[in-house]
Amino acid sequence: MAQRSVSISYQGPTYEVCVVGQELTLDIYRSVPSGAESFEIMRTPSIDISLIYNKNHTEKAQKGTKVSLYKSPVIVMSSAEASADLNDCKVKVFYYGTGDSPVGSALLYLTCVYVSLDADVSRTGAVSRGVKDKGSWSWGPDGKGAILLVNCDRDREGSGGTDSTDVGAPNAADIKDMSPMVLTMEGPKEVFKFHQLILHIPPSQATKVRLYHKGDYGYLHVLGGAKLSYEVQRGNNREMGFYVEGLDFPDVDFPGLVHISLSLQRISDSHELFVEKVAFRLTPWIMTPNTQKPLEVYVCSVQDNWPFLKELMSFVKKAQCQLNMCPELENCGDRWIQDEMEFGYIEAPHKCFPVVFDSPRDRGLNGMPFNRFLGRDFGYVTREPENKDDVSDLDSFGNLEISPPVKAKGKNYPLGRILIGGTLPNSDPLSPAITRASMNKVLKDFLAAQLVQSPVELYSDWLFVGHIDEFMSFVPAPDKKGFRLLLASPNVCLELLREKEKQNYGGTLMFEGLDIVPYSITEILSDDKVLKGSAYAQKCIDLNRNIMKEELGLSEEDIIDIPMLFKLVSGYNQAESFFPNMVNMLVLGQFLGIPKPFGPKINGKCCLEQKVCSLLEPLGLDCTFIDDFGPYHQKCGEVHCGTNVIRKPFSDKWWHCLP
Numbered sequence: 001m002a003q004r005s006v007s008i009s010y011q012g013p014t015y016e017v018c019v020v021g022q023e024l025t026l027d028i029y030r031s032v033p034s035g036a037e038s039f040e041i042m043r044t045p046s047i048d049i050s051l052i053y054n055k056n057h058t059e060k061a062q063k064g065t066k067v068s069l070y071k072s073p074v075i076v077m078s079s080a081e082a083s084a085d086l087n088d089c090k091v092k093v094f095y096y097g098t099g100d101s102p103v104g105s106a107l108l109y110l111t112c113v114y115v116s117l118d119a120d121v122s123r124t125g126a127v128s129r130g131v132k133d134k135g136s137w138s139w140g141p142d143g144k145g146a147i148l149l150v151n152c153d154r155d156r157e158g159s160g161g162t163d164s165t166d167v168g169a170p171n172a173a174d175i176k177d178m179s180p181m182v183l184t185m186e187g188p189k190e191v192f193k194f195h196q197l198i199l200h201i202p203p204s205q206a207t208k209v210r211l212y213h214k215g216d217y218g219y220l221h222v223l224g225g226a227k228l229s230y231e232v233q234r235g236n237n238r239e240m241g242f243y244v245e246g247l248d249f250p251d252v253d254f255p256g257l258v259h260i261s262l263s264l265q266r267i268s269d270s271h272e273l274f275v276e277k278v279a280f281r282l283t284p285w286i287m288t289p290n291t292q293k294p295l296e297v298y299v300c301s302v303q304d305n306w307p308f309l310k311e312l313m314s315f316v317k318k319a320q321c322q323l324n325m326c327p328e329l330e331n332c333g334d335r336w337i338q339d340e341m342e343f344g345y346i347e348a349p350h351k352c353f354p355v356v357f358d359s360p361r362d363r364g365l366n367g368m369p370f371n372r373f374l375g376r377d378f379g380y381v382t383r384e385p386e387n388k389d390d391v392s393d394l395d396s397f398g399n400l401e402i403s404p405p406v407k408a409k410g411k412n413y414p415l416g417r418i419l420i421g422g423t424l425p426n427s428d429p430l431s432p433a434i435t436r437a438s439m440n441k442v443l444k445d446f447l448a449a450q451l452v453q454s455p456v457e458l459y460s461d462w463l464f465v466g467h468i469d470e471f472m473s474f475v476p477a478p479d480k481k482g483f484r485l486l487l488a489s490p491n492v493c494l495e496l497l498r499e500k501e502k503q504n505y506g507g508t509l510m511f512e513g514l515d516i517v518p519y520s521i522t523e524i525l526s527d528d529k530v531l532k533g534s535a536y537a538q539k540c541i542d543l544n545r546n547i548m549k550e551e552l553g554l555s556e557e558d559i560i561d562i563p564m565l566f567k568l569v570s571g572y573n574q575a576e577s578f579f580p581n582m583v584n585m586l587v588l589g590q591f592l593g594i595p596k597p598f599g600p601k602i603n604g605k606c607c608l609e610q611k612v613c614s615l616l617e618p619l620g621l622d623c624t625f626i627d628d629f630g631p632y633h634q635k636c637g638e639v640h641c642g643t644n645v646i647r648k649p650f651s652d653k654w655w656h657c658l659p
Contacts, residue, residue, distance in 0.1 A: 003076075004273065007031070010095065010104040015087060017191060018079045019264060019274040020114040026075040028093050033104030036095035038066040040102075041075070044089040047110065049077045066096055079112035082186040086111050113187030115197065117262040119146040119179060119244070119278050123655060125349040127182050135277030137257060141656045146280045147348040148209070148246030148258070151177045152355060152379035162380055164247040170212060170219050173376060177351060178212070178243040181278065183262065185234055192234045195273070198263045199242075200229040208282065209258045210245040219243065223260070246282045249381060252445035256282045283346040284450035284654060285355055285381055287402040289416050290474045290587035291483050292647035296322045297588070299643050300331040300365070305631035312586075312593065312643070315624045319588035326368065334364025336637060337644045338469070339396035341369040345649045346379060352649055355379035360440065361396045362388075383442045394421055394439045398467035398641050399460055402453060404474055404483040405652070408553030414652040417552060418453045420444065421460025421468040424540070451659040456551040462540040464569045464576040469640050471541050471564075472548075473583045476590060477619045484619065485548060485559045487541055488583045490534030493563035496611055497521050500602065508600035510579065514629060521600050530567050530578055537566035537575045560615050563597075563608055576636060580629060582612055584638035588645070592616065595638040596625040 006024050008014045009031035018024055026049070028039060041061040043049055049061035051073040059073075067073065083089055089110035094102040121144050122128040137145030151163045155174035159166040163174050170178070185197065201209060201223050210224030222230040224247070232240065250256030257279060264274040297316050301309060309325065316323040326337065334340070342357045358369040358380065374380040385391060393399070399421040405414045422438035438444070438457070447455050460468045471488040500508065506522035524530055548554055565578035580595035587593075599608030606625075613623050632642050 006108065008091075008093065008106040008108045010106045013107040013109055015109045016111075017195060017264070017273055018077075018089075018110050018112050020079050020082055020112055020186075022274055023076050023078045026077050026091065026108070028075060028106065029069070029072065031106065032069065033095050035097040035103050036069060037098065038068050038096045040064070040066050040094045040096065042092045042094070043077075044091070044110075046081050046112070047077055047079055047089055047091060049075060049091070051075055069095075079110065081112065082114040083110075083112040083188055086188045086190045111188060111191050113191060113264070114184065115262065115264055115274060115276070116184045117181065117199075117260070117276050117278050118184065119181045119280070120349055121146050121278070123147065123349045127180055135259060135279050137279040137281050139655065140658050143655060146179060146181075146244075146278060147655060148179050148244055148280045148282050149177050149346055149348045149351060150246045150249050150283055150285075150379070150381075152249075152346070152381055153177065153353060153377055154374050155376050162374065164245070167221075167225070169221070170243075170245070175212075175219065175243050178245045179280065179348065179350070181211075181242040181244050181260070183232060183240045183242065184238065185232075185240075186238060189234065194267055196265050196267050197232040197234070198229050198265060199223060199232060200261050200263070202259065203228060205258045208246070208248050208254060209260070209280070210247060211260065212243045212245065214241055214243070244280060246280070248282065249285055249446070250282055250449040250451065251383075252449055254449075256284070256449070256451075258282070281655075283348055284452050285344050285346060285357060286415060286450070286650070286654060287342060287344045287400075287418060287453060288647040288649065289402045289404045289483075291404040291476045292650065294319065294321050294588045294645050294647055296324055296646040297586070297643060298324045298326060298337055298645070300326045300328075300335045300337050302328055302331065302333055302335045302631070305335065305642075308626065308628055308631050308642075311626045312639075315586075315591065315593045315626060316588065318622075318624070319591040321588050326372070330368055330372065332364030335631065335635075335642050336363075336396070336398070337365060338641045339398045339467075340365040341644065342397045342400055343644065343646045347649060347654065353377040353379060354646055355381055357397070358382035359395060359397045359400075360384045360388075360391045360443070362391070383446045385440050385442050390440055392440075393466045394461060395443060396467060398465070398469045398637075399439060400447075401468055401472070401474075403485075403548075403552050405650075406552045406554075408551055412658070413454065414657060415453050415650055415654060418447050418455040419468060419472075419548075420447065420455055420457055421466060422457045423461045424459045424543075452654045452657045454659070456547065458544045458547060459540055462536070462574060464572060464574045465636050467641075468544075469584055470577065470581055471537075471544065471583060473585055473587065473640070475587055475592065475616065475619070475621060481558055483558075485552075485554060486562050486583050487545060487559055488537070488564035488566075488581065489541070489561035490538045490565055492561040492611075493565050493608075494525070494534065496563055496607065497525055497600075500600065500607055501525060505600065505602055508602060510600050511598050512601065514598060524565070524578075527567075530565055533567040533575045533578070534565050536568065540575075562615070563611055577633070577638075579608075580633045581638050582608070584640040586639050586643050586645070590620055591622045592624065593639050593643075594623055594625050595633065596627045596629070598629065
């Protein structure tokens with residue numbers, strides 16, 4: 001609020017309340033005795049008074065120093081400490097004419113109170129005291145401003161949803177998800193007979209935040225929803241503790257900032273004497289890339305995938321991770337657990353917990369993210385389009401990935417960049433005959449609004465299923481870069497097969513031992529459907545390659561081409577994998593669970609597996625090839641599509657970023 005002015009008069013005393021640290025302008029010019037030409041100011045020691053003549057000339061008011069009224073300096077006063085008694089601070093102004101005796105005087109009685117609303121604006125995990133400018137919020141390592149977890153887990157007993165949607169009283173566990181705030185009040189109790197302290201929030205933020213005060217009988221809901229203001233009862237307490245609850249994630253219509261204000265008002269006319277704001281930012285939802293440490297792996301058990309599950313169990317055990325199987329009663333025969341949800345997390349200085357993001361695809365696994373994961377210190381969020389008919393395959397989360405930390409175009413992305421799949425440009429000659437909408441706007445808006453993992457849109461609808469995990473993946477690397485981008489490469493695969501044909505292995509069979517018709521290398525190299533599909537796919541992958549090189553700051557040395565072939569799907573002019581797609585892998589640290597390609601065996605070894613091992617093992621990566629042919633590949637998916645992983649949060653803090 002603007003600096004408050006206090007006018008005094010030589011005709012009688014003035015009484016005023018001053019908040020410690022607040023600067024008040026003292027108006028001595030409105031009521032001046034006749035014949036006065038100069039003035040002198042005397043004050044109680046705890047009151048500081050400055051005379052401001054211009055921006056370059058300021059003096060302290062001194063006893064015995066007369067100042068010409070015609071110079072009209074601005075008089076600013078402030079208090080350094082709270083009063084012990086009502087009206088125990090005084091400012092007296094003597095007016096002088098031409099003689100040595102005053103021609104009149106004006107007296108101001110001040111009662112000084114200390115009022116402060118404090119939160120963890122320094123981001124240490126504890127309430128910060130004595131910090132100024134609490135109403136602003138800034139990013140970066142030197143930034144300040146308080147942070148709110150979105151209370152999207154479920155601690156409250158009997159709650160049918162997240163705690164943020166439950167209007168019941170919080171319990172002790174739920175309070176730990178909230179940010180503490182302390183109101184400090186010092187000064188004579190009598191002053192609050194005529195003045196009141198009011199906490200309030202703007203109406204536009206009433207659905208984004210709630211405030212609780214701990215009373216004798218539990219936690220009292222005092223702000224949020226229909227409650228826009230709360231009169232604080234001083235009582236005998238110097239301090240009052242509050243807990244601030246965040247209710248919603250940043251989104252296209254909500255930038256994530258909320259403000260709680262404290263005002264000191266006169267009861268007689270509700271005039272505000274002092275206002276202080278505290279700014280809070282709601283936590284963004286943060287994704288974790290393949291390079292983060294895996295904690296738990298999830299997979300669905302369905303009627304036909306038991307052999308796959310046995311191989312997966314062995315692989316996960318080797319990677320020293322926990323494997324969780326979701327039974328068919330829970331998954332309703334839907335095996336595509338990657339498409340249904342994405343694991344991420346939220347973090348504040350005082351707490352961090354995982355949050356599952358539920359996609360709008362809503363097939364057999366529809367209820368699982370909510371029913372299985374939502375609970376104590378495990379949050380849930382979803383975004384659904386208004387019209388369910390607007391949901392397409394591109395809204396499944398196999399079409400949602402995240403890069404490791406990167407630097408691109410001179411900007412750091414310490415938490416990586418979100419990658420989503422969309423449509424080819426309509427002007428592009430490669431555009432499919434049948435196109436789908438891009439990822440739904442409500443999902444794209446939500447992801448962009450988190451700010452800290454600035455999304456990049458790739459092209460994926462050239463694929464029959466349309467998910468970016470069909471042509472790309474990230475794996476860790478033991479160097480400064482820390483990772484490699486793996487891209488499916490028809491060119492590399494065709495080059496390898498042509499080389500083997502020249503070495504007189506043209507009759508060697510692919511898919512040998514499977515319950516399908518095998519192909520020889522020569523037959524593959526002469527199959528028009530495969531050659532056209534692979535050429536089309538290569539052009540589309542190259543478009544994505546160029547986007548990621550620019551938007552993720554990658555060089556060719558950061559990219560590894562993994563052999564892959566594609567075929568066109570009849571009637572759609574879209575492509576699908578010709579053999580199990582090896583980039584669609586499960587990454588658990590240095591252990592890679594790769595779809596077994598069933599490539600041509602030369603000297604008893606699959607040449608495709610050998611090629612992949614030669615590319616990845618020099619990075620210290622351990623390649624395990626898992627047979628997913630029947631239960632996944634023949635149903636248009638692979639190992640990555642059928643698994644999901646909870647990973648360790650980043651060590652870098654999102655509030656240290658510069659969006």
